[in-house]
Amino acid sequence: MISQVQSLLLLQEIDALLQDLADAKNRAKEKALGFSLGSTTGLDAERARIAQGLSPEVVQRYEQVRRRHARAVAPVRRGVCLGCFTVRPTKSALPFHGLDICERCGRILFRSAEQSQPASPVPAVPVRGKQRRPPAAPRPQRGSGKSA
16 A cells, blocks of 8 residues: 555656656757657546545645645655755644645655664764864064163
């Protein structure tokens, strides 16, 4: 069974592909490189199939965020939304149909697989005390105060 977040990530990738294919400039570049681009009906059908597996409220939320941001689904790393780079408070998470939402930008958030696993213990590094600079060479005296 595929999770809601994985479905939303697939939906986001398909939307990005469809947007690139809709751009006439990109199509001309790819055609000049020798790529033959077909129709987008296969992508449209796959997008509809994925969206149908999600609840209407989640799809509506995704579409709403997508209108404001190119990427509606963003990862969280060390408590920071990587969509808007805001540190997220731990107590004020906004759950929406089992999804985590950024309080600032509204993106749907997910933790990557590497973050879900416990981190390996980091060996302690000894902390060194404040280093002193080597003593400076003695300065030559300008004058001893005696006149000749």
